[in-house]
Amino acid sequence: MRALGTITLPGVARSAPRARGFVRGLVPDVEPDALADVALCVDELVANACEHSASGAGGTVTVTVTVSADGALLRVTVLDDGGTDGKPCVRGDAWSEGGRGLQLVEALAAGWGSQAGRRGTVVWAEFRIRSMCAT
Numbered sequence: 001m002r003a004l005g006t007i008t009l010p011g012v013a014r015s016a017p018r019a020r021g022f023v024r025g026l027v028p029d030v031e032p033d034a035l036a037d038v039a040l041c042v043d044e045l046v047a048n049a050c051e052h053s054a055s056g057a058g059g060t061v062t063v064t065v066t067v068s069a070d071g072a073l074l075r076v077t078v079l080d081d082g083g084t085d086g087k088p089c090v091r092g093d094a095w096s097e098g099g100r101g102l103q104l105v106e107a108l109a110a111g112w113g114s115q116a117g118r119r120g121t122v123v124w125a126e127f128r129i130r131s132m133c134a135t
Contacts (some may be wrong), residue, residue, distance in 0.1 A: 001066035001075060008062045009046070011055030011081065016046040019063045023076060026065050030074070030129045037108040038074060041125050044101035045078040053121060054083030067129075073110070074127045082120035 004026045009015035020039045027035065046063065050056040059081035066075045105112050109125040116122075 001068055004065040004067055006062060006064040008060050011050045011053070011057070011059040011061050013047065013050055015050060015061055016043045019043070019046040019061070019078075022063065023065055027067075027074060027129070034127065034129045038076065038127050038129070041105045041108055041112075041127075042076055042078075044104055045076065045123050045125065048101050049078050049080035049121075049123070053080035055080040055120070057083070072128060072130070074129045075124055076127075077122055077124040079117055079122050080120045082117075 005022070007019065007022045009018055020043045023042045024035060024039055027038070030038070042063065046061050049061045053059070055061045061081075062079040064077045064079070066077070067073065068075075102112075105125050108127075110128045112123070112125040114121055114123045
């Protein structure tokens with residue numbers, strides 16, 4: 001994977017749209033529908049990090065974007081400041097008030113997962129993309 005960029009933002013709700021804009025700026029030539037899916041998932045992952053980890057208590061969230069060598073797979077990684085006992089999971093109740101963020105990520109991404117990092121939790125999502133510039 002080749003790194004496209006990394007940004008570290010405050011662990012506050014307004015960082016989610018900033019992260020979305022950052023990712024859109026890194027891959028502007030991706031098909032609009034695919035880029036919309038990526039942007040929505042970035043928004044959800046950053047919002048979850050701010051709400052469910054120590055990032056939301058004065059910490060930060062780091063977003064890293066990488067692409068496969070052939071340009072067909074985009075990976076977005078979100079690192080939070082940890083502080084929770086559980087790992088991110090998809091909730092089964094579609095009618096609940098909250099908890100649909102990871103359902104969206106699961107539905108839109110080619111794959112996603114999480115793991116404990118050195119300073120927090122790493123959540124990643126991968127997307128199959130095609131460049132509008134591809135021949």
